[in-house]
Amino acid sequence: MTALLVPLVTGAAVAFWICGPIMVAAAVAMVLSRKAVYSALYLALVMVNLAIIYASQDAPFLFVVQIIVYTGAVMMLFLFVVMLIGVDTRGTLVEKVKGHTPASVIAGIGGFILLAIAIGRGLVGPAIGVEAANQKYGGNVQGLAALLFGQYVLAFEATSALLITAAVGAMVLANVERLTPKFDQTARAKARIEEYATKGVHPGPRPSSGVYARHNSITSPALLPDGSVSPDSVSAVLVQRSGLSDAVALAAPAKEAFAALDVAQGEDEEIL
């Protein structure tokens, strides 16, 4: 990217000075946030900005792979695991070793100085740029393909073996062996008949909820033929939440209406 926007300012410089500070701030926020889910989202922000910097450095293939593989796959995997176990934030700030945090920060600063000096010494002169290398095979993707399927084909095949091994390993690690036999349909039916034989519990389905003139929700209990309330007709969870509603009161309007009908019918018969 050598297109000049304004004199001496290139697109790469604009991308760097916008994305660089955002990345550093998001990385610090990732380390400092108490909740793991915020850390994961800040890390995703770092990775997206890094992808933009790749694009500004003439690496369009890595730009796309960074977004698909890192922000798409890896960070979503992180978020899944955070959903599974990340609620645990107890004791995150308790130091087990005295002076651990300041020592760590000093180690980080020392590491930064060492890295910056040691790697900075590897730089010789201004950047050549990869435009020529990109154009050799007609593009960045073609150039990388020529490398991956030519010079580095063995390493490329090894990574495929690595990925397969990782997938199998994850399945083996995440698999939980069943300690008790599965409670399947046959076992369920047997248990039901067993209960009928020993305790006399009705083996068939339970009665459905009551249907009244003004109410037919699943929270209204049904009335048995003898006029008593059937507690089995309402789910135990609903009873625990809001109690059993009064079925006799629910049936009262219908009874009143029938009584009024009877009276009206009697009057009609008298006229006739």
Added chain:
Amino acid sequence: MNPNFYVVLAAILFAIGIVGFLIRKNALVVFMSVELMLNASNLLLVTFSRVHGNLDGQAASFFVMVVAAAEVVVGLSIIVMIYRARQSANVDNENLLRY
């Protein structure tokens, strides 16, 4: 764009990754710090690819991404397994190897 700036940025990100790896207790955030360090090294590989004018650095960066993806899969399943056994993702609690 002077490659020195990219080197400094990568070093800053790597150092933040080191600090996060050292001070955080949640195994997931520790793992995210490792990912941050891998990303910082990727940035360096891409930068040096541009400095030297060939694509080998970008190919190496691609391999780092593949290995990181495999590492995340195995690492996260280990964290989930430990959480199942200990009901905790705190790295300070994993001390069985000490005794």
